[in-house]
Amino acid sequence: MSRSVYAVIMAGGSGTRFWPASRGSRPKQLLPLAGGDLSLIAETVERIAPLVPSERVLVVTSELLAEATAAELSMLPPENILAEPLGRNTAPCVGWAAAHVRRRDPSAIMMVLPADHHIGDPETFRKTLATAIAAAADGALVTVGILPTRPETGYGYIEQGERISDGVYAVTRFVEKPDLARAEQFLASGGFVWNSGMFFFRADAVLAEFERQLPAMAAQLTEYDAAAKEGREAEVVRSTYASLESVSFDHGIMERAQRIAVVPGSFGWSDLGSWTTAYELASKDAAENAVRADGVLVDSSGCYVSAPNGKLVALVGLHDLVVVDTGDVLLVMPRERAQDVRAVVDVLKSRRDPRV
Amino acid sequence: MSRSVYAVIMAGGSGTRFWPASRGSRPKQLLPLAGGDLSLIAETVERIAPLVPSERVLVVTSELLAEATAAELSMLPPENILAEPLGRNTAPCVGWAAAHVRRRDPSAIMMVLPADHHIGDPETFRKTLATAIAAAADGALVTVGILPTRPETGYGYIEQGERISDGVYAVTRFVEKPDLARAEQFLASGGFVWNSGMFFFRADAVLAEFERQLPAMAAQLTEYDAAAKEGREAEVVRSTYASLESVSFDHGIMERAQRIAVVPGSFGWSDLGSWTTAYELASKDAAENAVRADGVLVDSSGCYVSAPNGKLVALVGLHDLVVVDTGDVLLVMPRERAQDVRAVVDVLKSRRDPRV
Numbered sequence: 060m061s062r063s064v065y066a067v068i069m070a071g072g073s074g075t076r077f078w079p080a081s082r083g084s085r086p087k088q089l090l091p092l093a094g095g096d097l098s099l100i101a102e103t104v105e106r107i108a109p110l111v112p113s114e115r116v117l118v119v120t121s122e123l124l125a126e127a128t129a130a131e132l133s134m135l136p137p138e139n140i141l142a143e144p145l146g147r148n149t150a151p152c153v154g155w156a157a158a159h160v161r162r163r164d165p166s167a168i169m170m171v172l173p174a175d176h177h178i179g180d181p182e183t184f185r186k187t188l189a190t191a192i193a194a195a196a197d198g199a200l201v202t203v204g205i206l207p208t209r210p211e212t213g214y215g216y217i218e219q220g221e222r223i224s225d226g227v228y229a230v231t232r233f234v235e236k237p238d239l240a241r242a243e244q245f246l247a248s249g250g251f252v253w254n255s256g257m258f259f260f261r262a263d264a265v266l267a268e269f270e271r272q273l274p275a276m277a278a279q280l281t282e283y284d285a286a287a288k289e290g291r292e293a294e295v296v297r298s299t300y301a302s303l304e305s306v307s308f309d310h311g312i313m314e315r316a317q318r319i320a321v322v323p324g325s326f327g328w329s330d331l332g333s334w335t336t337a338y339e340l341a342s343k344d345a346a347e348n349a350v351r352a353d354g355v356l357v358d359s360s361g362c363y364v365s366a367p368n369g370k371l372v373a374l375v376g377l378h379d380l381v382v383v384d385t386g387d388v389l390l391v392m393p394r395e396r397a398q399d400v401r402a403v404v405d406v407l408k409s410r411r412d413p414r415v
Numbered sequence: 416m417s418r419s420v421y422a423v424i425m426a427g428g429s430g431t432r433f434w435p436a437s438r439g440s441r442p443k444q445l446l447p448l449a450g451g452d453l454s455l456i457a458e459t460v461e462r463i464a465p466l467v468p469s470e471r472v473l474v475v476t477s478e479l480l481a482e483a484t485a486a487e488l489s490m491l492p493p494e495n496i497l498a499e500p501l502g503r504n505t506a507p508c509v510g511w512a513a514a515h516v517r518r519r520d521p522s523a524i525m526m527v528l529p530a531d532h533h534i535g536d537p538e539t540f541r542k543t544l545a546t547a548i549a550a551a552a553d554g555a556l557v558t559v560g561i562l563p564t565r566p567e568t569g570y571g572y573i574e575q576g577e578r579i580s581d582g583v584y585a586v587t588r589f590v591e592k593p594d595l596a597r598a599e600q601f602l603a604s605g606g607f608v609w610n611s612g613m614f615f616f617r618a619d620a621v622l623a624e625f626e627r628q629l630p631a632m633a634a635q636l637t638e639y640d641a642a643a644k645e646g647r648e649a650e651v652v653r654s655t656y657a658s659l660e661s662v663s664f665d666h667g668i669m670e671r672a673q674r675i676a677v678v679p680g681s682f683g684w685s686d687l688g689s690w691t692t693a694y695e696l697a698s699k700d701a702a703e704n705a706v707r708a709d710g711v712l713v714d715s716s717g718c719y720v721s722a723p724n725g726k727l728v729a730l731v732g733l734h735d736l737v738v739v740d741t742g743d744v745l746l747v748m749p750r751e752r753a754q755d756v757r758a759v760v761d762v763l764k765s766r767r768d769p770r771v
Contacts, residue, residue, distance in 0.1 A: 079729070357758045366745065371770055373435070373759040375748035380733075382747060389722065389740055391747060392731035402713045403729040414727055 062261070063167045064192055066111040067156040069256075070100055070120040070128055070174035071146055075404045075415070076333045076397075079388035080365065083415060084123065088174035089131055092331055094341045098131050099331070100174040106181045107172070110188060117141060117159060118174070119152045144297045150311040151276060151303040153258070154269050155296075158280040160262040162287065168195050169265075171258040171308075177340055179327020187226075187324035191259040194227040199318040200268065201227070201259040204252025206325040210242035213332065215254040215309070217321050230319045233309065252323045254309065259322075268316050276303055333397040334381045338363040352384070363394065388414055418617070419523045420548055422467040423512040425612075426456055426476040426484055426530035427502050431760040431771070432689045432753075435744035436721065439771060440479065444530035445487055448687055450697045454487050455687070456530040462537045463528070466544060473497060473515060474530070475508045500653045506667035507632060507659040509614070510625050511652075514636040516618040518643065524551050525621075527614040527664075533696060535683020543582075543680035547615040550583040555674040556624065557583070557615040560608025562681040566598035569688065571610035571665070573677050586675045589665065608679045610665065624672050632659055689753040690737045694719040708740070719750065744770055 073086040081087045088100040097105065104116055113134045118141065120128045125142035129135070141155060153171055160169045170188060178184045187203055195201045204217045215236055220229030233254065237245065245251035269277040279299060286295035304311070313319060329336055341349035341363065348356055352366035354374070361379040366372045367386050374382070381397060383390045390400065407415045429442040437443045444456040453461065460472055469490045474497065476484045481498035485491070497511060509527055516525045526544060534540045543559055551557045560573045571592055576585030589610065593601065601607035625633040635655060642651035660667070669675060685692055697705035697719065704712050708722035710730070717735040722728045723742045730738070737753060739746045746756065763771045 079727075355759050355762050357755065357762070358752075369743070371435075371744045371763075371768070373744065373746045373748075373756075375746075375755045375759060376752040377736075377747060377749070380747070382745070384740070384745055387725070388727045388729065389738070389745065390729045390731075391733060391736070391738060392729075393733070396714075396732040399713065399731045400729075403711050403731060406711050406713070407727075412727070 062196060063115065063164050064111050065115045065117060065160045065163075065167050065169040065262075066104075066107055067153070067160070067169055067171045068100065068103055068116065068118045068174045069149060069152055069171060070118050070124070071143060071152065072173075072175055073121070073124075075401060077331075077337070078400050078404050078415065079385045079390050080383055085127065086124065086175075087331065089124070089127055092337050092340075093177040094337075099177065100128065101131055103172060103174055103176070104132055104134070106178060106184065107170075107188070110185055110192075111170075114139070117156050119143060119156050120174075121146060142293075144300045147300060147303045147305040149256075149308040150269075150273060150306045151300065153265070153308045153312070154273070154276055154280050154303075155283065157262045157265050157269070158283055161266060162284060165263045166261055168192050168259065168261050171256075173256050173330075175331060176255075177327075177329040177331050177336075179329070179340075181326070184324070184326040184328075187322055187326060188257075188259075190226045191257075191322040194224065194320050194322060195259040195261060195264075198261060198264040199320045200265060200313060200316045201320045201322060202230075202313065203255050203257040203259070204321045204323045205255050205328045206323055207246055207251065207253050210239060210246045211253065212236055212239055212242050214330075216242075216245055216251045217254050219250045219252065219321055219323065223320055226322055228321050228323065230321050233314045252321065255328065256309075258308065258313070265312070268312050271317075272315060273304060273306070273311055279303060334363060334383070334400070335394050335397040338381065338394055361394065418552060419471065419520050420467050421471045421473060421516045421519075421523050421525040421618075422460075422463050423509070423516070423525055423527045424456065424459055424472065424474045424530045425505060425508055425527060426474050426480070427499060427508065428529075428531055429477070429480075431757060433687075433693070434756050434760050435741045435746050435770065436739055441483065442480065442531075443687065445480070445483055448693050448696075449533040450693075455533065456484065457487055459528060459530050459532070460488055460490070462534060462540065463526075463544070466541055466548075467526075470495070473512050475499060475512050476530075477502060498649075500656045503656060503659045503661040505612075505664040506629060506662045507656065509621070509664045509668070510629070510632055510636050511639065513618045513621050513625070514639055517622060518640060521619045522617055524548050524615065524617050527612075529612050529686075531687060532611075533683075533685040533687050533692075535685070535696075537682070540680070540682040540684075543678060543682060544613075544615075546582045547613075547678040550580065550676050550678060551615040551617060551620075554617060554620040555676045556621060556669060556672045557676045557678060558586075558669065559611050559613040559615070560677045560679045561611050561684045562679055563602050563607065563609050566595060566602045567609065568592060568595055568598050570686075572598075572601055572607045573610050575606045575608065575677055575679065579676055583676050583678055586677050589670045608677065611680075611684065612665075614664065614669070621668070624668050627673075628671060629660060629662070629667055635659060690719060690739065690748075690756070691750050691753040694737065694750055717750065 122142045216234040218231040220231040286292045346360040350364045352372045359374040359377045366384040478498045572590040574587040576587040642648045702716040706720045708728045713731045715730040715733045722740040
């Protein structure tokens, strides 16, 4: 039996690691950070288009971002944009989207994808997704795990268990972000993959888990269904969303779900965690400079330069710097200090500067 | 006998060392590079105001810059701005200005000053000027020499001879820019001063030297006098200025003048040769950053930052950089590479970029 497939794109994020390009009102997923012309969220939709037509792509974002997100994804029906009145972590987000899918087709399979990742090999990515979709058909909650390439301490890990079918494995356990020693062990021992935050399940299966593990939330979602029949969903969501438990989907549902599986994959995945990653993904000149500006670079190498159209950026004698000019803000820092953009953002927040 | 004193400010320069702040149409002397709000040329006029009233201040500049220069010096009568149709080095510039002064008062003393220098101690500067003015009263051509503070190879030197009067010395010889070894000798031996490009003489005395040493030029200047009586000076200058010999006043007149003298001085002089100098003159914060912008500097020191009003400039983990944002152009370089801004300008000229 072939089930219809929906995609739910989680796009409520508002990180600061790509400041000053990203702002509260224009976060990372709305920016073309992967080197092309498309925003990350538009790339996400385009990437899965061979698997899911746009009328079955739902996006969950915040009310603040709903308009800009809809404008960025003009191929989607407007009703496919779900606007959370406030962020309550990922469990309510997935649950609400699952309720929407269930209304349309209870046995449909839905995949849940982050809006702001980069995939270097979309073809292999789609093959991995097809495997995960197939594995979800009989009611399992499936995640895709990324084959690790370094002892990363910034991600959660999943330990694979026995093989269930081709490319599909049982899950032995979820592991929180490890310290470096444990991360090195995981990498050396094999059988551990990074938790990608991508999930695959039937709408009815995941909502059954909500009823079992988060019954109050499940009851609220049922009320949303009832309100939707009366055309009052937005109103009821706005008045009740804050009462939903703020918990991650991993922690609230996946980790203790009755039937879970993992599909390991390797497809040039990056969560685009900082300007350093943007540099790594960008095309570069002979001196390893990634220049997204009208640049004149003299005796300079390894620099990432971004500036508004028409602006001339001249560098002399500089190496491994990030230079980002957004018109109203200029940021300059060594590439290796990219995580410390947070220090600047903290200063601006403390002085209530609107340019955050 | 007290003679009236005129000032002639030479303001035709169009250097590139302060690019991108300086442009062909807005060179260094029109910019507030010394740390205050006034442009260098306005500071120059203000600095000598206790010695010379504005109606006796003449400015020689280019036609291209005449309007902007007049706007910058609104205290001057418009007829005091002399616009050269093209640059022919400094001898024609001084000669033409001397002709103007002679028309008003042949026995007046004129001082010739560059428009784009910085003086840290204006009071001592004016005392030095008063000494030079007095020394010029009897017909000598007088120059002010700067007591050297380092073995600079970028300036010409003047060797002092015997004492003529208090603070006034004969000139033994003019020396072209020396190599480092000779510059070190000059500094060690004493008796050598930097050629500042400031001159003091009676209008009739200097024009007598033009007649003796550059007779063709002197004849042309006399024609300008005749044309001026008919209200046709600008027209005649425009059609004949290109025919004047292009030679420096030092080389064409001073070096072989019959009576010359030098007044050594020390008054915090700087010719503001590069962004490095601008950094040195600017006020700095506790981390030795000179910030002329809305700056958020984290773990950064020794940086010079200039940006348009309202622009936020954030630096993280950077040291001894120059960051100049002019809106249409951004320049970033180590302070020690400031001379290499020329390399960028050369690239822009070769591609006929208008932003030079």
